[in-house]
Amino acid sequence: MSAFIITGAKVNGEVQGDVAVRDGVIVDPADLPAGATRIEADGLVLLPGLVDLHTHLREPGREDAETIESGSRAGARGGWVAVHAMANTNPVADTAGVVEQVWSRGREIGLVDVIPVGAVTVGLKGEHLSEMGAMAHSRARVRLFSDDGICVYDPVIMRRALEYVKSFDGAIVQHAQDLRLTEGSQMHEGEVSAELGLTGWPAVAEESIVARDVLLAGHVGSRVHIQHLSTAGSVDIVRWAKSRGIHVTAEATPHHLLLTHEEARTYNPLFKVNPPLRTAEDVEAVRAGLADGTIDIVATDHAPHASEDKDCEWASASSGMLGLETALGIVQQVMVDSGLMTWKDVARVMSHTPARIGRVEAAHGRPIAVGEPANLTLVDPQAPWTVDAAALASRSRNTPYAGRELPGRAVATFLRGKPTHLDARFEGAFE
Numbered sequence: 495m496s497a498f499i500i501t502g503a504k505v506n507g508e509v510q511g512d513v514a515v516r517d518g519v520i521v522d523p524a525d526l527p528a529g530a531t532r533i534e535a536d537g538l539v540l541l542p543g544l545v546d547l548h549t550h551l552r553e554p555g556r557e558d559a560e561t562i563e564s565g566s567r568a569g570a571r572g573g574w575v576a577v578h579a580m581a582n583t584n585p586v587a588d589t590a591g592v593v594e595q596v597w598s599r600g601r602e603i604g605l606v607d608v609i610p611v612g613a614v615t616v617g618l619k620g621e622h623l624s625e626m627g628a629m630a631h632s633r634a635r636v637r638l639f640s641d642d643g644i645c646v647y648d649p650v651i652m653r654r655a656l657e658y659v660k661s662f663d664g665a666i667v668q669h670a671q672d673l674r675l676t677e678g679s680q681m682h683e684g685e686v687s688a689e690l691g692l693t694g695w696p697a698v699a700e701e702s703i704v705a706r707d708v709l710l711a712g713h714v715g716s717r718v719h720i721q722h723l724s725t726a727g728s729v730d731i732v733r734w735a736k737s738r739g740i741h742v743t744a745e746a747t748p749h750h751l752l753l754t755h756e757e758a759r760t761y762n763p764l765f766k767v768n769p770p771l772r773t774a775e776d777v778e779a780v781r782a783g784l785a786d787g788t789i790d791i792v793a794t795d796h797a798p799h800a801s802e803d804k805d806c807e808w809a810s811a812s813s814g815m816l817g818l819e820t821a822l823g824i825v826q827q828v829m830v831d832s833g834l835m836t837w838k839d840v841a842r843v844m845s846h847t848p849a850r851i852g853r854v855e856a857a858h859g860r861p862i863a864v865g866e867p868a869n870l871t872l873v874d875p876q877a878p879w880t881v882d883a884a885a886l887a888s889r890s891r892n893t894p895y896a897g898r899e900l901p902g903r904a905v906a907t908f909l910r911g912k913p914t915h916l917d918a919r920f921e922g923a924f925e
Contacts, residue, residue, distance in 0.1 A: 496911055498531035498924070499523055503540040503872060505862050507837025513540060515868040518911035522864055531923055533906070535872060539837050542845040543575030543869035543907065545858045547667075547745060548642070548721060548793035549818065551577070551608070554595065555584025560798040560889050562596065565818070566605035568796070568887040570914035572818040573871035573904030576849070576858045577606050577796075581613040582643045588613035588624035590632040597634035605914045609854060612636040614646050614655050614666060621648075623655060630662040637853040640667035642721060643768070645703055647673050652707060656716035663853060665717035665743075668707050670728070671769065675699035680809060682755040682770040690758060692808070695770045697725040704728045708735035708742045719851055720744040722795050724769040726779030733788045743851050745793040746780050748817060748824035749894075753777075757894070763804055763811030764894040767795075784843065785834040791848045794821045798890030816893040819886050823900030826875055831901055837873075845871075868911040875902040 499514045514523040514530070546569065552560035562579075569577050579596055581587035587596060593610035600608025612629040616622045618641045629636040639659060646652045646668060655666050676699045681687050683694020704720055708731060711718035723729060723744045735742045749767060754774050757765040765771060783789040797814025804811050825844070829835040835843075849859025860866040883896040907915040913924055 497526050498533060499526060500533045500535050500540060500872065503535035503538045505540050506841050507539045513862060513870070515908070515911045518868055520862065520864055520866050520868050533920060533923060537874070537876060538905065539873040539875055540862060541837065541841045541871045541873060542859055542862055543871050543909065544573045544822070544844045545848040545852065545854070546574050546577045546794050546796070546818070547638070547791060547848045547852055549577040549579055549796045550582070550798065550814070551579045551596070552583065552798060553599070554592070556800070558889070559800045562599045562608060563603050564887060564889045565796070565798070566600065566603050566608065568818040569606040570907045571887050571904065572820070573822050573873065573907050574606055574818060575869040575871070575907065575909045576609060576854060578609045578611050578638060578852055580642045581611050581640060582618060586613050586617050587611070588616050590625060590628040593629050593634040593636050594632050604909070606909065607857070609852060610634045610636055611638045611640050611642070611667065614639045614641045615651060618644050620644065620646060620651060623651065623658065626655070626658055626664070627662070630664060637662070637664045638667050638719070639664060640669065640721070642667065642669045645669050645671040645673060649706060649710065653710050653714060656711055656714045656718065660714070660716050665719050665851065667719045667721060668703065669721050670700045670703035670707065672699040672702050681758045681766070682772050684755060684773060686755045686758055692758070697727055697772070697776070700725055700769055701727040701731060704731045708732065708740050711742055712738065712740035717741045717743070721793070722747045722750060722769055723780060723783070723789055724750045724772050725776050729779045729783035729788055733783070736788065743790040744788070745791045746784050746789045747793060747795045748821045749815060750780050751777065751784070751828050752824050753894070761808050762894065763806065763808050764815060764892055766808060766811050766813050767815060768813035781828060781834060784829065790851065791843045792821065792825055793848065794818055798888050799892045800890060804892045814892070816886065816888050816890060818888070820881060820893065820895050820900060822873065823879070823903050826902045827900060830875070868908055870908040871904050872906040873902060874905045877902055877905070879903055
């Protein structure tokens with residue numbers, strides 16, 4: 495039997511109190527046995543465990559960049575208790591066999607719940623629908639489907655996919671990118687790309703797909719989730735669609751909340767992402783959309799890459815950056831410390847709502863209350879730290895934040911009452 499009590503933390507950043515855990519469940523402190531472990535948490539914030547809807551774990555196929563084990567460890571350190579693993583692995587997660595392999599490996603490791611996202615189309619080729627029904631009814635119980643990294647470009651395929659997932663309450667998760675308008679693109683299309691002589695990725699290439707897909711979702715009455723919203727126009731389209739009652743949800747990444755296309759002037763490929771970093775006006779619109787609820791969640795788009803895929807010139811480098819261990823600190827910096835959001839809002843956009851969108855709300859994103867599973871994240875918002883790329887748990891090192899100071903971080907993470915991450919102050923507490 496495991497039993498412990500967290501004392502003095504502010505639950506969701508609000509009321510200070512004690513939270514007792516016994517055998518993986520939150521209980522009344524009076525029900526703890528004598529000698530239960532005590533965690534002094536004055537000054538800390540206790541959140542429901544974080545749930546990421548957008549993680550690349552690279553296994554199977556690119557274990558040199560990340561494995562399910564190293565990605566799970568990075569997730570636990572970042573405060574996450576569940577991560578949705580994208581389908582663009584090798585082989586692609588487009589069959590029940592592959593998603594069950596990923597799901598089973600995640601359970602064996604046990605640091606976070608690894609929830610596979612199935613591919614929409616066979617091999618991510620955009621031509622034929624994958625075995626979505628078989629994946630939905632497999633042991634992995636897949637509910638989200640995405641060709642992430644590649645847009646589901648054919649509107650007929652997209653419509654059929656939206657219709658198909660309705661039978662098991664699934665959702666299509668779209669990487670919104672018009673492929674023709676972004677051929678050869680290297681960064682956001684604007685004055686910086688013109689000065690640098692790099693082919694631009696225009697905002698309209700995202701916005702036109704977002705507009706098409708919310709209309710399709712409304713037409714067939716299905717759920718669509720838009721990944722990594724990056725432009726002011728996309729935020730406006732999602733806001734309009736929600737006002738019409740269309741079942742659309744959307745996410746913002748930490749890097750699209752913080753960084754702009756000006757970073758490309760460094761020619762440092764660590765800043766190369768897809769969709770690209772946008773203008774300061776776009777960043778402000780994404781922040782405002784997250785604060786007012788137009789954008790539902792924060793998701794990391796954690797995208798580890800081996801050194802040979804990033805240590806090269808900008809044009810040849812792969813897109814993407816690490817995100818699991820730095821997301822919470824960036825959200826605190828740009829949304830909480832700025833006054834745009836509270837810690838209760840952070841619980842909403844990084845736990846409650848992503849769990850609901852992913853249809854894992856029976857286990858995750860639960861209230862911190864007696865009888866609920868003890869999936870918890872303890873945050874020290876007054877512990878600035880400097881990102882050290884070499885010290886991150888990921889197998890890859892492609893973070894643009896190395897040397898940057900972030901204001902706070904997760905100091906303890908619990909999955910069903912099991913400590914999966916403890917910082918130095920709590921080491922030894924559970925021996």
